[in-house]
Amino acid sequence: MRRRSSNIVAFSCMFFILALQAILPISSASLQFGFYDYNYKCKRTNVELLVRGVVAKAIRKDPGVGAGLIRMYFHDCFVRGCDASVLLDPTTANPTPEKTSVANFPSLRGFEVIDQAKAKLERRCPGVVSCADIVAFAARDAAFFLGRISYPIPSGRLDGRISLQSEVLQNLPAPSFSLSQNEAFFANKGMSPEEMVTLSGAHSIGRSHCSSFTDRLYPTEDPTIDRSFAGILKGMCPQNAAVDGVVPQDIVTPNRLSNQYYKNVKAHKVLFTTDQNLMSSSDTAAMVKENARNQTAWKAKFAAAMVKMGNLVELTGPPGEIRKNCRVVN
Template sequence: MKLPRPLLVALLVLSLIVVPSKADLDDFFNGFGFHFRHGRQQQQQQEQQEQQAQGNDNQDPPGAQVNEPRGSYIAGAYGIGGSPPPPQQTAVQPAEPADFKPAQTVITNNLGGLSVGFYDRSCPNAEKIVADWLAELIKTNPSAPANFIRLAFHDCAVGGCDASILLDSIGQGDKVEKGSIFNGMSLKGADLIDDLKMRLEEECPQTVSCADAIAFTANEAMAIAGGVRQRPLGGRRDALNSLATLADQNLASPTATIDQMSAIFKRLGFNQEEMVVLLGAHSVGTAHCDLFMDRVYNFRNTQKPDPVLPLPYVEDLRRLCANPGTPQFRNPNVNFDETPYALDNRYFKNLVQNKALLLSDSSLKDDPRTGPTVRQMAENDTLFPKRFAELFTKMTTFNVLTGLLGEVRKTCRSTNN
C-alpha cells in the first residue's frame, strides 16, 4: 500500500529524533528546579554530606535542651528524707539572636544533662577564673578546699545541686537552708562564693550559674587537696527556692547510724561501698568540739569516754577540748586527721585504729557491710583519691536544673525577681 506523502514526511522526522535517557531528562528538569524521585535522593545524600562536613555548627549546645525534666526529688546525703521541695518555676527564655552560635563542646560525660566544656564558647575563661581565684584564696585560707567540698555536699544533699544553699531569703519569708541547724554558724564558704560570682559576672554577665560556681570550685578544691584532677561538668541552673526545714530533714547529725546513712545514700543512687568512699570527705577539714564532746567526757551519760577510743587519743582530745561548757560552735576546731589539708587515706587509717572524731564515722570499721571498704581504702594509698574524684562528680550531678528550669542568678544571695 502506498502511503500518502504527508505521512511519509512525518515518519521521517520522527525517526531522526533521539529519545533522551532518564538522566538527560533529570538534568533538563533539574535546571528548572524540578526533581524526579532518584534526583531527590541524590540531593538528600548531598545535603547529608554537607551537614556532616559542617560538624556540630547547627547543633544545640549540650546541657541546654528545652524542657529537660529535673530528676525526681530524693532525700539528700547525711540525713533522713523529708517532703519534696516546692515546684520550681519555669523561666521563659527570650529567643536567641540571629547570629547566635551554640558552643561546640567535647562531651566526655553526660550526667543529668551536663557536659564538659559547657562554657567554652559563652564564657571561655570561666574555669580559669575559678582556678586562679581559689589558688589565690588558699594562700591566706588553707582550709578553703575543705570548706568548698563540704559546701557542695550540703547544697547537693538538699534537693539537688542548685545553689539553694546560697540564698539569703525567699519571697515567702520562710527560713532558708542557711538557717538550718545543720548549716548556720558552721557553714563555711558560702560568703566567699560572692567574690567569685562577681568576677564571673565581670567577665560574662549572667552566664555562669551559682550552682556551677559551687561545683567548679569544689572540683578544683578536690584536685588541689589531692584528688584526681578532672575537668568539671557544667550546665547547672539556679534554684528559686530554699527551705531550712528541708535541710533539717535531709542533713544528719554526727551520730547517724549506718542503717540511716545507708538508706540515705541508696536513695541518692550510691551503694555502701560508695557511701564509705564519700564519707572520706572527712579526710580534710575540722570539726567543732561540741560535735564529739560527749564521746570524750560523758559517753551516753556514763561520765566516762567512749570505750572504743584509745586512751592516748582521748587525752589528746581533752587537751584540745578543755572546756565542755563552751557555747556551741564557739569552742575550738579539731582536725579530722593529721593531714587536714590533704585528701588522702589517713582518715581511713585512723578509722582502723579507732581514732574517729564523729560517732557516725567510728561505726564504719566494725560493721561487716562497710568494714571491708574501710580497710581497702586504708591499705591502698592511691585508690581513695581516684575513687573519691569519680564519686564526687556523680554527687555533684544529682538532681540538677538544666535547660529552661530555674535561672542564672545575677547574685548568688537572691533570685533575679
Template sequence: MMKTTIPSPFILSCLLFLILCGLSSAQLSANFYSKSCPNALSIIKSGVISAIQAETRMGASLLRLHFHDCFVNGCDGSILLDDTPTFTGEQTSKANNNSIRGLNVIDNIKAKLESCCPGVVSCADIVAVAARDSTVVLGGPSWNVLLGRRDSTTASKSAADNNLPAPTLNLNQLISSFSKHGFSARELVALSGGHTIGKARCTTFRARIYNDTNIDPLFASALQAICPQSGGDNNLTPMDPTPTTFDNCYFRDLLKQKGLFHSDQALYNGGSTDSIVETYTFNPFIFAKDFADAMLKMSNLGPLTGTRGQIRKNCGKVN
C-alpha cells in the same frame, strides 16, 4: 464510634525531635561555657587558689559546701540563698548553722564572672567546680565536672534538716541516708573520706569523746582538753593529722579507733563497711579514684537545666 486519627510520620518525627531536644537540654556537659564564657573555669580556679592561699582550711569548706548543696534538693545553689520574708533557707539548718563557710569566696568568684560574662555562669556550677579545684589544690584527685546547672529560686531549712546526715548517725542510718540519694555503701565510705581535710567544731564531736567506747582513750583524752563537757562549742580540732593535705590518713585513723565523729568510726566498727575502709587504708589510689567517681556522681544530683531555675546575678538572692 469516635474515629482515631493516626499522626503522620512528619508529626511523629517532629514530636521525637522535641522530646530529644528536651532530653538534651537536661544534660550537663564539660564544655558548656566554651563559647559563652571561655574563661569561666580559669576564673573559678584562680579564685579558689587565692582563697586557699589566704586560709588553707577554706579548701575543705568549699568541698563541704558542695556536698551540703547537692544533698538538699540537688546541686542547685540553694545553700547560698539568704533567708527572705517568704522562706527560711538552708544556712540556719542543724548541719549548717554557725558552720557553713565559703560563701564569700563564691560571691567573689561570681562577681568576677559577672564582670567578664554577665548572666552566664550559675552559682551552682561555681560551687561544683570550686569543690573539685579545692580537692586538687590540697593534693587530691580531679574529675571532669559537667556544667550547665541553673540556680534555684527558693531554699528550705526543713529539707536541709531532713537530708544532711548528722555526725551522730550509726552505720545503718548512714547507709539509709546515702541510699536515698542513690549511693552505695562503698560510695558512702568514699565520700566520707572527704573528712581527710578541714577542721570540726567541738559541738559536733563532744558526745563521741565523752560517751563512745569504740575510741582510743588517749585520743579521747587529748580531745577532751580541747572540747570540755560544757562551753567551747566552737573550739576547733583537725579532722585527721594532716588536715591540709587530701590523703587517706582519715581511714588509717579509723583502724586505730581515732575517727573524730561518731559517724566516722561507724564506718569501721565491725560492720559491713569494714573491708572498704581497709581497702582505702592500704591502697590510697583506689580511694582517690572512688572518691573522684563518687564526687562526679554527686555533682549530677538533680540539677536544674534548660529553662528551669535561673542564673542568679547575686548568689545570695533571687534575681
C-alpha cells in the same frame, strides 16, 4: 623512681576513666563537659580556669576554706540537688533559708569565694554561669589543691529559687547516725555504700565544733574511741565549756585531703560516730582497710563519686535561673 611514679599516674587515670564511664549513663542529659566552651558570651573567658584561680588564692590564704567548699558542695547537692540553694541569704520573704540550719550555720565556709568568682564572671560574661556550677567547680578545685585529685566535671546546672531550713536535716546524715542510717541516706540519693565510704574520706580535712562529737566523750566515754585520742579531745573540748570549740577533723594531716582518714578510722581516732561505725560491718570495714592501703585507688574513686554527686540535678530548665548575685534570687 620516675618510672614507678609514671605507672602510678597511669593507673590512677585508667581507674578514673573506668569509674567515670560507669556513672555517665545516669548523668543528667542537659549536663555536659566543657559546657561553657560553647557559649558565645564566654568565648574569650575560660570559665573553669577563672574559678580555679579564685579558689587557689583563697586556699593559699586559708586552707580550711577548701574543706568548706567541698562540704558546701555536699550540703547543696544532697538537699535539693545541686542548685546553689545553700547560698541564698535570709530575706523578709524567706527568713530561714538552708544556710541558717544548724548543719550549716555557723560552720559552713567558703561563701565569699563563690561571691568573688561570680562577680568576676558577671563582668566577663554576664548572665551565663550559674552559681550551682561555680560551687561544683570550686569543690573540684579544692580537691585538687588540697589533695592533688584532678577530674573533669560536667556543667549546665541552673540555680534554684527555693531554699528551706526545714529541708536540711531531713536530707543530711547526722554525725551520730548508725551505719544503716547513713547507708539509707546515701542510698536515697542514689549513692552506694562504697561511695559513702569513699566520700567520707573528705573528713581528712576541715574542722568540727566540739558539740558535734562530745556525746562520745561525756558523760561516759565511747568504748570505740581510742583512749589517748579521747584524752586529747577532752583537753580541746572541756565538758560544759562556755564556748563551742573547734578542732581539726584529722590531727595528723589537717590540711591534706588524703587517705589518712581511713588510717584514723582503723586506729579508732576519728571524731564522729558515723566515721567509727564504718568498722562495724565487715563490708565497709574492708573498704576502709583498702582505702587506707591504696591512696591512688581511693583518689580515683573519690573523683568519680564527686562527679556522680554533681549529677543530683533537678533544675536544667525552668523554674531554674542564672542568678546575678548568688545570695539572692533574681
